[in-house]
Amino acid sequence: MNKKLFTQIRNEWRSNLWLALELLVVSVVMWYIIDLLYCRLATYMEPRGFDTEHCYLITMGVLTDKSPDYTPYSDTHKQTDEVRELVERLRRRPEVEAVSLSQNSYPYNGSNGSAEVDYDTLHAPRWTIRRIVTPDFVRVFRYRGARGETPEQLAEILERGDFLASDNLYRKYSVPMTSLVGKKEFYLFGDTTQTFRLGAVLQNVRYDDFSQARSSYSMVFNMNLLDEGWWNADRELCVRVRADRDQNFMENLKADSEKQFRIGNLYISDVRSFKDIRHSFQQGETSQMRNLVVGMGFLLLNIFLGLLGTFWFRTQQRRGEIALHKAMGATDGAVFGRLMSEGMFLLLIVTVPAIIIDVLLAHFELNSWRNGTTLEWTRLAFCVAATFVLIAAMIGIGIGLPARRAMKVQPAEALHDE
Numbered sequence: 001m002n003k004k005l006f007t008q009i010r011n012e013w014r015s016n017l018w019l020a021l022e023l024l025v026v027s028v029v030m031w032y033i034i035d036l037l038y039c040r041l042a043t044y045m046e047p048r049g050f051d052t053e054h055c056y057l058i059t060m061g062v063l064t065d066k067s068p069d070y071t072p073y074s075d076t077h078k079q080t081d082e083v084r085e086l087v088e089r090l091r092r093r094p095e096v097e098a099v100s101l102s103q104n105s106y107p108y109n110g111s112n113g114s115a116e117v118d119y120d121t122l123h124a125p126r127w128t129i130r131r132i133v134t135p136d137f138v139r140v141f142r143y144r145g146a147r148g149e150t151p152e153q154l155a156e157i158l159e160r161g162d163f164l165a166s167d168n169l170y171r172k173y174s175v176p177m178t179s180l181v182g183k184k185e186f187y188l189f190g191d192t193t194q195t196f197r198l199g200a201v202l203q204n205v206r207y208d209d210f211s212q213a214r215s216s217y218s219m220v221f222n223m224n225l226l227d228e229g230w231w232n233a234d235r236e237l238c239v240r241v242r243a244d245r246d247q248n249f250m251e252n253l254k255a256d257s258e259k260q261f262r263i264g265n266l267y268i269s270d271v272r273s274f275k276d277i278r279h280s281f282q283q284g285e286t287s288q289m290r291n292l293v294v295g296m297g298f299l300l301l302n303i304f305l306g307l308l309g310t311f312w313f314r315t316q317q318r319r320g321e322i323a324l325h326k327a328m329g330a331t332d333g334a335v336f337g338r339l340m341s342e343g344m345f346l347l348l349i350v351t352v353p354a355i356i357i358d359v360l361l362a363h364f365e366l367n368s369w370r371n372g373t374t375l376e377w378t379r380l381a382f383c384v385a386a387t388f389v390l391i392a393a394m395i396g397i398g399i400g401l402p403a404r405r406a407m408k409v410q411p412a413e414a415l416h417d418e
Helices: 002-011 013-044 079-092 151-159 249-260 274-281 283-316 319-327 332-363 377-407 411-417
Strands: 055-062 096-103 117-119 129-133 163-166 186-188 198-202 218-222 236-241 266-273
Touching: 013 283, 013 332, 013 377, 055 079, 055 249, 055 274, 079 096, 079 236, 079 266, 151 163, 151 198, 151 218, 249 266, 266 274, 274 283, 283 377, 332 377
Parallel strands: 129 218, 163 198
Antiparallel strands: 055 236, 055 266, 096 129, 096 236, 117 186, 163 218
């Protein structure tokens, strides 16, 4: 059977050559599309390292001296005290689980500060994000340690004066941060006069849903170790609401803000959910991702229809051959298997040079980047396998449907038509 199949393909080499070239082009193009979609979707599905469900950002406002209710600040009346009192009142609210104060630290925040984290001859990337926070920040956004530390344990570590860092900080040296936990010889913020201890290592915290965790570097430092001037109305006030009490939280808080949360010159000016913050921050990238998926899907549909039509027309032209096989005693299953085997055999032949072309494209960095490279063998194997399966399905439909219809026609009638 295989020998006869190979002989038939060789005898029809002219028509099969053009079909093989079409399959080769389709295979390479489909691999490129699948590789692109794989990179985007795999990055989007990575663990984020934080949780913003039931979290809210509260913006604080301060009365100006033009307001009749304004009280001048003095040694006995400080904005710092007002901020601390507001945090405490929010913390006592029954539906609130945790409250934190921070600077340029919350997720989906385009305003960032960088930090230098140096240990001996090891230097963190200069774009490492600096998160200056109160210890409850890790409880609000549910950070977790690389060694399984809970948000509560991480908060205790910050409370005692140690700092936290993502596990990838010294990746370029192939040194995991977990091997340096407990070391006290870290220099932070470019200050070489004081050393700090690494209390724990964080699971990598992504910058947003479209950035890889491996390239998102960060460190967390306790704001309480700095001077009290950091406690002011310009800071980020974030709260986590208990999941079973998160009904109309923003409306209720705004309704109570003037009566319960007006402290001296300080008041709550706005409340936003992180669901809205996330949507606003990523709106452009989300639209781009959606357009990409729709565009690639449309292109795949066109490829599918084109390949389907090619094999459908090819099979329709062979009605006489199918009738002849049946007239010679071949069963429907044998005829169907012969036609299907021919299409799959052509695909197998074409897949070998297609893989070579795929490897060359990846080697010369002409496809998508992920994990710092364009050539990952596991990713390549997955995308090649997905391409093969999709094309095989197209061939199966393109051959199977018209072949089934052709085999229902009586051999004498089909041969008479020919």
